[in-house]
Amino acid sequence: MDIPIIRDVLEESNARAQENRALFDRHGVFAVNIMSSPGSGKTTLLAKTIPLLQQRGLSCAVIEGDITSTLDSERLKPLGIPVVQANTEPFGGDCHVGSHLVQAALKHFDLARVNVLFIENIGNLVCPAEFYLGEDRKVVVLSITEGEDKPLKYPLMFRECSACLLSKMDLAPHLDVNVETLKENLRRTNGRLTVIPISAKTGEGIERWVEWIVKKT
Amino acid sequence: MDIPIIRDVLEESNARAQENRALFDRHGVFAVNIMSSPGSGKTTLLAKTIPLLQQRGLSCAVIEGDITSTLDSERLKPLGIPVVQANTEPFGGDCHVGSHLVQAALKHFDLARVNVLFIENIGNLVCPAEFYLGEDRKVVVLSITEGEDKPLKYPLMFRECSACLLSKMDLAPHLDVNVETLKENLRRTNGRLTVIPISAKTGEGIERWVEWIVKKT
Numbered sequence: 001m002d003i004p005i006i007r008d009v010l011e012e013s014n015a016r017a018q019e020n021r022a023l024f025d026r027h028g029v030f031a032v033n034i035m036s037s038p039g040s041g042k043t044t045l046l047a048k049t050i051p052l053l054q055q056r057g058l059s060c061a062v063i064e065g066d067i068t069s070t071l072d073s074e075r076l077k078p079l080g081i082p083v084v085q086a087n088t089e090p091f092g093g094d095c096h097v098g099s100h101l102v103q104a105a106l107k108h109f110d111l112a113r114v115n116v117l118f119i120e121n122i123g124n125l126v127c128p129a130e131f132y133l134g135e136d137r138k139v140v141v142l143s144i145t146e147g148e149d150k151p152l153k154y155p156l157m158f159r160e161c162s163a164c165l166l167s168k169m170d171l172a173p174h175l176d177v178n179v180e181t182l183k184e185n186l187r188r189t190n191g192r193l194t195v196i197p198i199s200a201k202t203g204e205g206i207e208r209w210v211e212w213i214v215k216k217t
Numbered sequence: 218m219d220i221p222i223i224r225d226v227l228e229e230s231n232a233r234a235q236e237n238r239a240l241f242d243r244h245g246v247f248a249v250n251i252m253s254s255p256g257s258g259k260t261t262l263l264a265k266t267i268p269l270l271q272q273r274g275l276s277c278a279v280i281e282g283d284i285t286s287t288l289d290s291e292r293l294k295p296l297g298i299p300v301v302q303a304n305t306e307p308f309g310g311d312c313h314v315g316s317h318l319v320q321a322a323l324k325h326f327d328l329a330r331v332n333v334l335f336i337e338n339i340g341n342l343v344c345p346a347e348f349y350l351g352e353d354r355k356v357v358v359l360s361i362t363e364g365e366d367k368p369l370k371y372p373l374m375f376r377e378c379s380a381c382l383l384s385k386m387d388l389a390p391h392l393d394v395n396v397e398t399l400k401e402n403l404r405r406t407n408g409r410l411t412v413i414p415i416s417a418k419t420g421e422g423i424e425r426w427v428e429w430i431v432k433k434t
Contacts, residue, residue, distance in 0.1 A: 122343065123254070126284065127312050143362065153255070170391075
């Protein structure tokens, strides 16, 4: 009895994702689903990235996925862009942003005025990788403090993504982590992954990441 | 139709957990379910903790939960203690260690010779908090690199646990994280949580953590 029900859930999820996709196509929105472990620096990255995209004439919007709280949305308020907080707590504390939640959030935007939409997923290196939301690209942020082995231990996430931002590079001198081994593990897991080392503190790699987005829009 | 099926799954999960509990009681095993985000340092912590427990005359065993790979088990090999790798990939890549997996792993131990059993859960601050495995205590490791806000954003994990180890304290001088604010957020989320700042690098807090375990066995 389980199997048909699980299939229904995935079919339902993909149907909502396709509707989101159609909306993005209609309005020329480039949608990026950003995923990572908790505390890798996704929100900090967005706060650094969005002003640079605005300087290139691209207008941005954000869906902030969290189980609970509006902490991340509040951190983005100073940017003056449209932000919708999508909390999963009313849906049983889901461990990932679902396509139905994105669909509900999209109703709050004037998509004709949005060039780049960031969907900041819930901090979780496992479950969010399994769900298509209708996005153009999936991106994973991996803090180098998490160690070299994460691509080998959480392979689905790194296989699903087009780009991996290695964050907190400024901490490298204080860690036992070998960044070259980490990059090699990323290559072994997904040979087509674009790997961009970044630091929100020093600014390292942020321009390259902004270029990556600009070229795709 | 969904609701009875979901209930069955949880009932099944709790039934297996109760059977694990009965085994622990019969053999006088103190079982600790260790949870955290990916890369907080759970395995490193175990490698530091277990020799100190052995010095106190306590014999240890470990169930290493991962989606895939035996990387963590191999890191514990030099300790010469019984370790079972429990991978969820054959079960659909589950995002948490289930009580059925613990039950299967327990068959590989001579529990009469185990005083302390560590169950290292999958790196995930969300889903593992929802499942009772039959353990005596749940413990969460939170790397201070993850930021002050994690207890507020992932409250269930911090409410379910008896102790929180704040790891990578040696990095504090290089971070913008305010450890006092983090502690205050932990207190607000769970006033009964024992908070122990630790560093595997400097040894800070490791003795206090070992004491915490010894007192409970």
